[in-house]
Amino acid sequence: MDLKISAVKTYLNDVFRSIFRYGKMPRDAEGQSFAVFNNLFLHIHPVKVTRHSLKPTYTFGLGLISAVLFLVLIFTGVWLMFYYIPTVDEAYNRMLDLRSSTNFGFVLRNVHKWAAEAMVVFVILHMARVFFTGAYKPPREFNWVVGVFLLLLTFGLSFTGYLLPWDQLAFWAITVGTSIAGYVPVMGEDIRSFLLGGDIVGQEALIRFYVLHVVILPGLMLVLLGVHFWRIRKDGGLAHPSENEDASAGGGE
Amino acid sequence: MREVKMENTHPRDPKKTYGLMELVKGTKPTVGLKPDKMVFTWPHVLIREMIIFVSVSALLLVAAFFIDAPLEAIANANLPPNPAKAPWYFLGLQELVSYSALVGGVVIPGLIVTVLILVPYLDRKKVGIGIWFAKERALANSLFMLFLVVMLILIIVGTFFRGPNWDFVVPWEAVKGH
Numbered sequence: 001m002d003l004k005i006s007a008v009k010t011y012l013n014d015v016f017r018s019i020f021r022y023g024k025m026p027r028d029a030e031g032q033s034f035a036v037f038n039n040l041f042l043h044i045h046p047v048k049v050t051r052h053s054l055k056p057t058y059t060f061g062l063g064l065i066s067a068v069l070f071l072v073l074i075f076t077g078v079w080l081m082f083y084y085i086p087t088v089d090e091a092y093n094r095m096l097d098l099r100s101s102t103n104f105g106f107v108l109r110n111v112h113k114w115a116a117e118a119m120v121v122f123v124i125l126h127m128a129r130v131f132f133t134g135a136y137k138p139p140r141e142f143n144w145v146v147g148v149f150l151l152l153l154t155f156g157l158s159f160t161g162y163l164l165p166w167d168q169l170a171f172w173a174i175t176v177g178t179s180i181a182g183y184v185p186v187m188g189e190d191i192r193s194f195l196l197g198g199d200i201v202g203q204e205a206l207i208r209f210y211v212l213h214v215v216i217l218p219g220l221m222l223v224l225l226g227v228h229f230w231r232i233r234k235d236g237g238l239a240h241p242s243e244n245e246d247a248s249a250g251g252g253e
Numbered sequence: 254m255r256e257v258k259m260e261n262t263h264p265r266d267p268k269k270t271y272g273l274m275e276l277v278k279g280t281k282p283t284v285g286l287k288p289d290k291m292v293f294t295w296p297h298v299l300i301r302e303m304i305i306f307v308s309v310s311a312l313l314l315v316a317a318f319f320i321d322a323p324l325e326a327i328a329n330a331n332l333p334p335n336p337a338k339a340p341w342y343f344l345g346l347q348e349l350v351s352y353s354a355l356v357g358g359v360v361i362p363g364l365i366v367t368v369l370i371l372v373p374y375l376d377r378k379k380v381g382i383g384i385w386f387a388k389e390r391a392l393a394n395s396l397f398m399l400f401l402v403v404m405l406i407l408i409i410v411g412t413f414f415r416g417p418n419w420d421f422v423v424p425w426e427a428v429k430g431h
Contacts, residue, residue, distance in 0.1 A: 048292060
């Protein structure tokens with residue numbers, strides 16, 4: 001009997017090891033290194049980081065919080081897609097349904113809304129942090145540029161999502177917002193009607209904003225986020241005072 | 254770290270001018286390194302990531318239970334509100350547009366994005382890296398702070414101080430008028 005139990009244990013352990021090759025909780029340096037770089041999801045991290053980069057008052061976790069908000073937005077956004085219909089006749093009704101007849105529908109929509117507003121705020125704060133700590137200096141120039149495009153994508157995602165509830169707030173905010181595009185000299189009106197698929201915000205605009213919001217912009221965001229994270233690692237981790245020309249004067253750990 | 258008796262494993266050869274200096278027990282090569290300033294991602298970074306993930310999610314859930322996302326009446330192209338306002342982060346632009354559509358809506362935002370992209374190629378001197386508000390970067394930091402403050406003021410004005418026909422209103426007066 002004992003023999004059988006231990007055989008089963010060995011077998012289960014083999015199964016576990018086939019997935020996680022370096023055990024449950026690696027405690028030595030070798031295991032902790034392998035745990036990171038042999039895992040597809042973890043290997044976007046470097047194996048080691050400076051203590052300086054972990055100080056809460058250095059980054060305030062602003063970039064990470066932005067990324068977490070984006071994950072929450074994907075999760076709640078896909079969930080909302082099960083309820084939402086991007087037509088002028090149905091969209092608003094679906095908002096009312098989320099409030100009244102869908103279990104915890106209001107929580108779902110509220111989480112999506114507040115995560116979206118928070119993401120705009122935290123992405124801007126993250127950019128300010130990077131600026132005020134001089135973290136865009138060589139060799140991190142290009143990652144700052146990627147970051148600027150991530151900020152623009154964040155605005156784009158927020159703006160396209162703004163129209164989808166199809167209430168008065170949505171309709172007129174998008175009417176005003178897209179009218180700004182019309183002020184571009186010569187081709188302004190063309191840009192505007194390309195965005196809206198017509199002269200006014202209507203069914204064509206709704207479906208365009210919907211596709212941009214749920215496929216095109218999140219897709220671009222995921223690719224650029226991948227580049228952004230990858231570059232942090234390739235550029236030597238977070239900016240560190242020892243990189244300064246007069247590094248001996250620079251403090252920090 | 255524990256010293257191993259060298260004499261036993263690597264006896265000294267009197268003919269040689271060099272010799273093994275020390276054997277140290279350790280798990281990583283630390284030759285020529287200053288005291289270790291690095292820590293392992295597993296678990297030091299991952300545990301912090303988990304904490305932030307859980308707390309952000311929890312805060313969002315709490316907020317979502319108590320604060321409802323706005324939902325007005327169904328969209329109606331014949332019932333324009335006065336004033337119609339863009340989302341809050343574009344209200345700074347809308348405020349600028351109220352002075353000049355071309356300058357506020359096209360030239361200034363275009364310039365902002367262009368300059369932001371060029372920042373790391375204009376300011377390349379390797380000073381003040383990894384330090385908050387470093388003295389050497391006072392000018393750059395002041396300019397960026399000024400930019401943020403101006404944008405914030407424009408957004409606040411656009412959000413709270415603009416009423417019908419984009420006329421200037423004082424928010425507490427507007428509330429009284431209701």
